[in-house]
Ligand SMILES: O=C(O)CCC(=O)C(=O)O
């Protein structure tokens with residue numbers, strides 16, 4: 001019985017990917033019920049209680065540097081997420097990039113399907129990225145993604161028509177300085193000197209995930225993105241006004257961790273690599289995306305700032321300065337390829353980084 005169900009799901013999945021038109025293609029073809037490959041097998045209500053009482057930190061980058069550092073330190077140790085105020089990237093540049101992403105996903109299906117590939121080879125590819133199989137979780141998110149690799153090195157983006165490529169390139173270029181600034185401020189927040197993270201990591205492994213969350217006839221039945229942490233050092237997230245991102249944070253009273261709706265403005269998500277090198281001084285934020293609308297598609301752009309050092313000999317672990325007798329190294333060292341393959345195998349939840357934890361002997 002289970003085998004038959006598995007077979008059916010596998011066949012349905014294959015048909016879906018062969019359409020090369022993404023979730024957007026389904027919606028364009030007029031589906032009015034969610035196909036089973038998008039449904040969770042067990043039914044924990046994905047949009048279950050969300051509190052709006054907990055606030056999300058905001059960091060103003062135009063404050064005196066020591067104030068910005070203090071705000072980042074507080075946000076990093078508590079939440080792992082903050083809104084970014086005065087990031088210095090022109091609003092027009094962000095808006096043009098968001099519009100270009102919308103235009104890519106809404107172009108005629110034959111044009112976008114030329115980019116459809118489940119293998120993230122090359123610098124540009126488009127697909128509905130399947131979830132890592134997890135018991136009870138849906139096989140697919142209600143989301144299509146255009147992935148553009150900007151570094152390390154100078155990838156060839158010429159396959160992408162100029163109308164999409166240029167606004168995305170301009171946005172990425174505008175964020176290069178901001179990324180360096182963030183790495184410096186995070187370093188200072190950790191008390192290890194401005195250049196330390198950049199020296200250790202070479203934060204030039206830019207990957208841009210340009211997401212499109214189509215409207216859904218039954219939004220409460222699907223997930224735009226399952227709960228996960230990002231593998232990056234940090235991620236900058238731009239989005240349109242639709243909303244749907246939620247982060248999990250402590251309620252501050254020891255009462256547990258709750259999902260909090262995030263206002264749709266630019267934010268920074270701190271990732272697992274930072275959690276490891278900071279020896280747990282910085283938290284990686286658990287987050288997910290719910291679908292809010294039966295009418296409006298949501299667009300977001302996640303720019304992951306990853307280490308460019310990714311050879312087999314490039315080991316990452318807690319920075320020695322942050323390891324003390326009172327706080328020994330919490331993680332063993334590992335390479336970026338090792339970390340990525342562990343995520344592919346075991347999923348993207350918080351536990352993927354926990355696998356590298358050093359177990360205390362007492
Ligand atoms: O679309 C969003 O708001 C979040 C995307 C995200 O979490 C990711 O790309 O890792």
Ligand SMILES: [Fe+2]
Pocket residue numbers: 228229230287302
């Ligand atoms: Fe994420």
